[in-house]
Amino acid sequence: MTITIFLGSLLGAMALGVPIAFALLICGVALMYHLDMFDAQIIAQNVINGADSFPLMAVPFFLLAGEIMNAGGLSKRIVNIALAMVGHVHGGLGYVAILASCLLASLSGSAVADSAALAALLVPMMTAAGHNKERSCGLIAAGGIIAPIIPPSIGFVIFGVASGLSISKLFLAGIFPGLLMGIGLAIAWTIVARRDDVKPLPRKSAKEIVATIVDGAWAMMLPVIIIVGLKFGVFTPTEAAVVAAVYSLIIAVFVYKELKPKDVYAVFVQAATTTAVVMFLVAAAMVSAWLITVADLPGELIALLEPFMDNPTLLLIVIMLVVVAVGTAMDMTPTILILTPVLMPVVKQAGIDPIYFGVLFIMNNAIGLITPPVGTVLNVVAGVGKISISDLMRGVWPFLMAQLAVLFALVAFPVLVTGPAKWFAS
Amino acid sequence: MSSSEAPVSVVTKIVDGYFRFLKFVIALCLAIMVVLVFGNVFLRYAFNSGISVSEEVSRWFFVWMTFLGALVAMREHGHLGVDAFVMRLSPFGKRVCLILGQTLIAYVCWLLLVGSWDQTVINLDVKAPTSGWSMAWFYGTGIVFAVTGGLITLHNLYRALFCKLGEHELVQVKESEEIHGEHANTQGEPALRAVAGGKH
Amino acid sequence: AARDLKLAMQTNPGTAQYDGVEKFAALVKEKSGGSLTVKIFGGGALGGDLQVVSSLQGGTVELSQMNASLLNGLAKEFSVLDFPFLFDNEKEAHAIMDGPIGKKLMDKLPEKGIVGLAYPELGFRHISNNKRAVKKVEDLAGLKIRVIQTPVYVDMMNALGANATPLPFPEVYNALEQKAVDGATNPLVTIPVMKFDEVQKYLTLTRHQYNPQIIIMSKKAWDKLTPAEQKIIQESANEARDFERQVSAKKNAEALEYLKKKLEVTELSAEEMAKMREKVKPVIEKYTKELGEPFVKEVYAEVAKVRGAK
Ligand code: NA
Ligand code: NA
Numbered sequence: 013m014t015i016t017i018f019l020g021s022l023l024g025a026m027a028l029g030v031p032i033a034f035a036l037l038i039c040g041v042a043l044m045y046h047l048d049m050f051d052a053q054i055i056a057q058n059v060i061n062g063a064d065s066f067p068l069m070a071v072p073f074f075l076l077a078g079e080i081m082n083a084g085g086l087s088k089r090i091v092n093i094a095l096a097m098v099g100h101v102h103g104g105l106g107y108v109a110i111l112a113s114c115l116l117a118s119l120s121g122s123a124v125a126d127s128a129a130l131a132a133l134l135v136p137m138m139t140a141a142g143h144n145k146e147r148s149c150g151l152i153a154a155g156g157i158i159a160p161i162i163p164p165s166i167g168f169v170i171f172g173v174a175s176g177l178s179i180s181k182l183f184l185a186g187i188f189p190g191l192l193m194g195i196g197l198a199i200a201w202t203i204v205a206r207r208d209d210v211k212p213l214p215r216k217s218a219k220e221i222v223a224t225i226v227d228g229a230w231a232m233m234l235p236v237i238i239i240v241g242l243k244f245g246v247f248t249p250t251e252a253a254v255v256a257a258v259y260s261l262i263i264a265v266f267v268y269k270e271l272k273p274k275d276v277y278a279v280f281v282q283a284a285t286t287t288a289v290v291m292f293l294v295a296a297a298m299v300s301a302w303l304i305t306v307a308d309l310p311g312e313l314i315a316l317l318e319p320f321m322d323n324p325t326l327l328l329i330v331i332m333l334v335v336v337a338v339g340t341a342m343d344m345t346p347t348i349l350i351l352t353p354v355l356m357p358v359v360k361q362a363g364i365d366p367i368y369f370g371v372l373f374i375m376n377n378a379i380g381l382i383t384p385p386v387g388t389v390l391n392v393v394a395g396v397g398k399i400s401i402s403d404l405m406r407g408v409w410p411f412l413m414a415q416l417a418v419l420f421a422l423v424a425f426p427v428l429v430t431g432p433a434k435w436f437a438s
Numbered sequence: 439m440s441s442s443e444a445p446v447s448v449v450t451k452i453v454d455g456y457f458r459f460l461k462f463v464i465a466l467c468l469a470i471m472v473v474l475v476f477g478n479v480f481l482r483y484a485f486n487s488g489i490s491v492s493e494e495v496s497r498w499f500f501v502w503m504t505f506l507g508a509l510v511a512m513r514e515h516g517h518l519g520v521d522a523f524v525m526r527l528s529p530f531g532k533r534v535c536l537i538l539g540q541t542l543i544a545y546v547c548w549l550l551l552v553g554s555w556d557q558t559v560i561n562l563d564v565k566a567p568t569s570g571w572s573m574a575w576f577y578g579t580g581i582v583f584a585v586t587g588g589l590i591t592l593h594n595l596y597r598a599l600f601c602k603l604g605e606h607e608l609v610q611v612k613e614s615e616e617i618h619g620e621h622a623n624t625q626g627e628p629a630l631r632a633v634a635g636g637k638h
Numbered sequence: 639a640a641r642d643l644k645l646a647m648q649t650n651p652g653t654a655q656y657d658g659v660e661k662f663a664a665l666v667k668e669k670s671g672g673s674l675t676v677k678i679f680g681g682g683a684l685g686g687d688l689q690v691v692s693s694l695q696g697g698t699v700e701l702s703q704m705n706a707s708l709l710n711g712l713a714k715e716f717s718v719l720d721f722p723f724l725f726d727n728e729k730e731a732h733a734i735m736d737g738p739i740g741k742k743l744m745d746k747l748p749e750k751g752i753v754g755l756a757y758p759e760l761g762f763r764h765i766s767n768n769k770r771a772v773k774k775v776e777d778l779a780g781l782k783i784r785v786i787q788t789p790v791y792v793d794m795m796n797a798l799g800a801n802a803t804p805l806p807f808p809e810v811y812n813a814l815e816q817k818a819v820d821g822a823t824n825p826l827v828t829i830p831v832m833k834f835d836e837v838q839k840y841l842t843l844t845r846h847q848y849n850p851q852i853i854i855m856s857k858k859a860w861d862k863l864t865p866a867e868q869k870i871i872q873e874s875a876n877e878a879r880d881f882e883r884q885v886s887a888k889k890n891a892e893a894l895e896y897l898k899k900k901l902e903v904t905e906l907s908a909e910e911m912a913k914m915r916e917k918v919k920p921v922i923e924k925y926t927k928e929l930g931e932p933f934v935k936e937v938y939a940e941v942a943k944v945r946g947a948k
Contacts, residue, residue, distance in 0.1 A: 028539040029524040029532075031517030031611050033508075037546045053696040055546070056553025056580045061689040063504040064497050064576070069475065072468055072500070176681070180812055244816040247479055248805075254475040277465060284464035288507020289516055295504060305683045306644065343518055385522065482803065490804065493787055560695045560751065565711045567788060573692070573711065 014307045015316075017046045018300070022350070032346045033296040040299035047307055055299055062298030063291050066250055067179060070169045072287040073253030074121035077260050079279045081119060081231070084264020084271035087129040089228035090115045096224040100215040103208065105138045106151055106201040113155030114194045117162035118235035119256075121169070123344075123381050127156025127389045131396040142210040149397040150407030153389050154197055154415055157378040160344070162190030164238055164256065167344055167374045169249060170294060174301070174352040177366055179249040180242050181437065182374075185367050187239075188432035189375060192418050200414035230263045243436065290345055297349035310357035317358060324362050328369070328423050331355060332376055336416075339380020343388055347377050368429045372422055379415050382408055457513055460506045467503035471496045494568040498576060505583040512590050519611025532608035533598060540595045547588035554580025643676045643859065645701035646684035646693070654827065654889050655851060656680055658758045658882025659703055662853065665874035674867060676701060695751035697858030705760060706735075706743070706852035707788075713746035717929055718937050720790040722918045723911075725848045725941065731759070732883065733944045735850050739937055744852075753860045755875035758882035760825050760849035761890060765842050766834065767821025768814070771904050772842040775799065775913045784810050784822040793921045794846070795823075798914060814838060825849070826893040827886070835900045842904045846914065853879070 021042035025035035037055060044050045081087050094112035098104050109130060116126045130152045138148035160167035163183035172179035216224070225232075237259065238252050247255065264271035271279070304310070320327040338347055351373075359369045381389040384405050394404045422428050478492040511517050524535050554577055561573035594610070645663070649655045656678075663676035684690060684699055687708050693699035710716040718724070725731040734740065735757040744754030765772060767781050779799040785791040787804035795802035803819045813819045814837040822834065823846070829835050853875045860868065897903060906914075926934045 025539070025542060026520050027523045028535045028542070029519060029521055029609055029611055030539040030542060031519040033517055034543050034546055035519075037550075038542050041546065041549065049698075051696070051698050052549040052553035053556050053693075054553070054698045055549050056557050056577070057689060057693060057696065057698065058685070059550065060501065060505075060554065060557075060577055060580050061685055063501045065500075066493055066497055069471060069496065069500050072471065072503070073475070076468065076472070178812065244818065246483075246816070246818055251475060251479045254472055255479060257472060258476050280465040280468050281461050284468045284503055285461070285507050285510055285516070287468070288464065288504050289511045289518065291500075291504040292508035292511070293518065302684060305679065341520060341522065346518060386520070490787065490789060490792055493804070556696055557692060561692060564692075564750070565714070567688070567708075567711060573688075577692075 013312075014043070014046065014304075014309050015312055017042055018304065018309060022300070032342075033293045036293070036296040036300050036350070040296075040303055043300065043303040043307060047303065049306075054302065058299040058302045059295045062295035065173055067173050067248070068169065068291065068294065070121075070164070070179070070250045070253040071166055071290055072283060073250065073257045074164050074166055074169070075125075075286055075290075076280070076283040077253065077256040078120045078122050078125040079283050080257065080260040080264050080271060082125060082129050083275065083279055084260060085268040086119070086231040086234070086260055086263060087116060087126075088133060089224075089231045089268075090119065091130070091133045092224050093228045093232070095213070096216045096221045099213040102212055103201065103205040103210065104212050105134065105141055105143060105210075106148075106205050107198060109134050109138070109148075109151050109155050110194050110197050110201065113152075113158050113197075114162060114191060115232070115235075117159040117190060118239070119164075119231070120159055121164040121166040121253075123157045123159040123378060123389050124392055126159040127153055128392050128396050130156060131393045135397040141213070143205065143208055144407070145397070145399060146403045146407030147204060147410075148407070149393050149399050149404050150409070150411055151197065151201060152397070153382050153387075153393040153404065153408050154411030155194075156389050156393070157381050157415070158190050158193050160378045161186045161193060161371070161375055163187065163242070164249070164253065165374065166290070167348060167377060168370070170290075170345060171348050171352060171370055171374055172249075173294075174297075174349060175356045175366065175370065177370060181367050181433070182370050183242055183249065184239075184436040185371050185429060185433035186374070187436060189371050189418070189422060189429055192422075192428065193375070193415055196414040196418040197411055200410050204410050230267050231260075234259055293345055294349060297346075297353075300350075301353040304353050310354055313354060314358055314361055321362050324364050325423065327358075327362050328364060328372070329420075331359075332372065332419065332423060335373065335376040336379070336383070339377055340383045341386050342380065343386070344377045344381060347380065348374070365426070365430060367433060368426055371429050371433075372419065375415075375419055375422070379412070379419065382412055382415075457510060460510050464503045464507045464510065467499040467506075470499050471503070474499075491569045494566055498566075498569075498571075501576065501579055505579045509583060509586050509590070512587055515610045517611060521609045521611055524609050529608065536598045536608050536610065537595065540591050540598060544588060544591045544595065547584045547591055550580055551584035551588065554578070554584060641674055643674065643700040644684065645676050645678050645703070646690045646699050647678070647680055647703050648682045648687060649703075650681050652831065654882055654886035655703060655758065655760065657885045658878050659853075661881045662874050662878035665877055666870060669870040669874060670867065674870065691752070691854075694854060694856040697751075697856050700856050700859040701853070703758065703851055703853045706757060706850045709747070709752075709852065709854075712750045712752065713743070714929055715746060715933055716743060717790065717925060718934055719850055720788065720847065721922055721925065722790075722794045722846050723915050724937075726845075726945070728759070728761075728848075728883070728887065730941065730944050731848045731850065734937075734940060737940065737944075739940050747854070748857055751857045753855045753857050755853040755855060755872060756879035757850045757852055758879045759886055760851055761827070761886055762845040763823045763825055763847045763849065765821060765823050765844045765846070766829060766838040766840060766901070768817070768837065768839045769820045771840045771902050772844075773904050773906070774910055775917060781821055782819040784813060784819045790921070790925055791823075791847075793924070794918050797918050797921045798846075799917070810834070811837065823847070826890045826897065830893055830896055835897060839901060840904065841897055841901045842906060844906060844911075844914070846918075851882075 022035055022039040025038040026032060040055055044054060091112045094108045098107040098111055112130060120126050134152060135148055139145045163186055165186060168182040169179055172182050234256055238256055241247050241252050320330055359366060381387050390401060390404055394401050474492040474496040478489050524532055557577040558574045558581060561577050564573040566573055645659055659678055663678060666674050666676050687704045690699060690702045694702060707716050707719040740757055747754045769781055770777055772778055781800045782803045783795050783800045784805045785795050785802045792802040792804060805813055810822055811832060814834060
């Protein structure tokens with residue numbers, strides 16, 4: 013019964029075109045009536061306390077770092093490194109895009125920022141070299157979603173806070189699965205692009221390669237700082253994020269000199285506004301999460317899922333299919349916020365490793381960013397690459413299939429996540 | 439938006455000024471958070487010391503940034519939503535949905551106002567553990583948000599009821615976090631801004 | 639009809655504190671013949687401690703149990719409970735908390751919308767680290783010790799010569815494992831529960847702070863109860879407190895046995911304890927001024943009385 017009220021009020025409000033954050037608050041009001049505990053303070057208390065979190069401060073800091081990296085020339089140099097290294101092999105620009113996706117992913121926490129930067133820098137090059145435009149844009153969209161899997165990751169931060177899991181552990185567990193996504197894309201690209209008649213870029217001389225790497229070294233230091241800092245407990249994820257922001261600001265303003273001091277204000281306003289949109293959603297989700305807890309809605313769900321509880325793999329497959337379905341229509345952040353409080357108790361009850369589940373869940377949500385009809389990353393790449401959404405959908409599907417294959421390989425072989433996670437953590 | 443109403447009224451000027459001010463405040467909040475948190479890390483490793491209020495105070499600025507920024511996004515229709523259903527409706531259907539939706543939002547703002555008011559009063563002489571500041575400053579965020587958000591919503595409702603909206607304004611949510619801000623009207627532009635550093 | 643009372647706390651099952659509230663819930667149900675039920679929400683499911691206090695004041699959550707000194711935002715006198723070396727042993731601590739001082743503190747709560755019921759315990763804190771056995775005060779010099787981000791804790795640890803490093807609790811294991819900090823201060827039970835013994839080598843039984851907990855109720859909810867029901871709640875809280883202290887003592891003793899096998903455990907000599915007390919004196923003086931001298935004096939006088947009575 014509570015599930016009906018929860019879903020009915022939430023989806024009903026969303027269908028009216030109410031922003032999801034307000035739909036979550038309306039859902040909270042409906043649950044309060046249903047539980048016969050109406051009190052306006054419950055809303056105010058939870059929404060305000062929902063934004064009051066030190067771990068979540070990683071969100072504005074990573075967003076700020078991403079803004080600065082794109083505006084300050086760090087992202088561009090990362091792409092140049094990838095170009096110098098694999099630009100000359102057959103179909104090389106595709107591998108450049110994949111390598112650059114993985115490298116950028118280790119600097120930025122947001123799929124949207126990465127795919128926008130990659131599309132702007134690489135689509136013109138790829139089409140000029142003779143690659144099919146739909147396919148190039150599709151590859152870049154699918155590469156962009158590696159960003160939330162390889163740390164840093166805003167998705168992991170929000171999931172970690174919503175589930176009470178260690179964000180550092182989630183970060184370290186995401187590294188290898190993120191690389192697997194890159195490998196999956198490389199295989200798909202090799203298959204679909206083998207017949208493309210393209211001229212590879214001329215091989216760069218060793219001197220040029222060294223020069224490019226030296227030029228980009230300042231940018232490439234950043235992932236080293238973040239991963240080493242987290243691995244050795246030098247700082248918390250929030251502190252890692254602020255270090256990333258300050259470091260990229262210094263490099264962009266004083267070393268690369270591509271970010272003028274007068275542009276810094278605009279960058280801060282933009283990062284603050286984007287953060288507010290994400291955080292208001294997070295805060296509003298705390299209201300419904302509080303009432304879900306009081307009503308013991310996960311208990312109801314566990315009863316519903318009883319037939320699957322003895323078989324974790326089957327349960328995981330069911331959950332993953334549900335998340336894929338939700339992801340077709342919903343953006344990453346709201347999906348994480350709405351499903352985490354409902355699913356985590358189920359996952360724990362079934363004896364599934366929560367960190368392992370977190371990696372799969374976030375990867376699934378990231379894939380949702382490139383599934384039609386609503387795919388944020390599709391919208392961004394279509395906008396930047398100047399291509400229609402329907403053309404892009406045609407181009408993205410082989411890579412979408414590759415990412416789904418990686419996801420379900422991880423469902424089948426949990427050790428692919430847990431093994432490397434243990435190695436990184438030790 | 440309403441460029442046809444030739445002379446810009448004093449009210450519009452005040453409202454625009456208020457939101458420009460909010461943008462300045464949220465950028466300032468973010469800058470203070472950076473200084474406090476980074477300062478703490480720096481002091482810890484360079485001098486084995488720290489700013490003991492850093493954690494608590496930076497969280498409070500974070501809360502203020504969230505709610506003031508959410509107001510800016512509210513005015514610019516920047517909050518995430520799903521428009522798949524309303525997009526299929528006739529202009530009349532869209533208008534009905536908009537009126538229903540805005541009424542619900544206005545009700546939520548009212549509840550937020552009442553609830554935050556109660557909590558602010560309760561916490562007037564409760565002190566925060568580290569800074570010693572009154573917790574009313576914390577819960578007061580809700581009052582500011584509810585009043586401003588309520589006014590934005592009532593204004594939307596007024597325009598929806600008395601036919602002052604163009605058809606494109608009848609759907610007020612965006613599908614993605616990406617496309618918001620006052621320049622986000624053309625398809626290519628928001629994405630270009632993303633590359634230029636305007637985006638996350 | 640049965641009434642549900644929500645009890646919010648940060649602690650998870652498996653601890654003496656959780657056992658205590660479970661006992662409380664069972665007692666309330668039994669004594670009221672099922673007309674009152676207490677539903678426990680552990681692990682911070684209904685919000686952090688400060689949010690829960692505010693919820694109790696507003697009446698949206700009915701009950702909670704937390705460290706008593708966290709109420710110092712409502713009445714600054716609660717800070718005295720954080721004073722280092724205030725109590726020597728549990729017996730003293732229990733006598734003070736159950737006596738006039740504990741009552742005086744509770745009496746400050748109703749005007750803030752809260753009713754204090756009883757003081758169970760988290761217990762004495764001790765210092766662990768992975769650098770060296772701390773046998774003298776001087777051995778603490780330069781050690782990075784994790785503390786709660788509360789000024790008294792920071793000042794006290796620095797006064798002892800260590801470097802206080804405030805960190806949120808969930809990050810402590812990682813920080814110890816990766817040697818970002820050298821040590822931490824915890825009640826004995828917490829060390830095996832959080833697996834800190836895996837990443838620490840030395841434990842010194844400093845007993846430098848005693849954390850009493852407090853069972854509190856929303857005054858709005860309290861006022862809705864009949865006098866008979868209020869009596870049931872109060873009696874259940876008292877019995878649950880006594881039960882919790884027994885469990886706590888048992889678990890601490892077990893934890894110590896276990897830790898002796900895992901870590902090098904050091905008892906401090908009376909002389910070294912005296913040196914530590916001397917070192918923290920300026921800290922106590924500083925916070926005495928903030929809290930108001932008469933009250934602090936009263937507390938110490940009461941402690942002296944209890945100590946003398948033995
Ligand atoms: Na990333
Ligand atoms: Na999608």
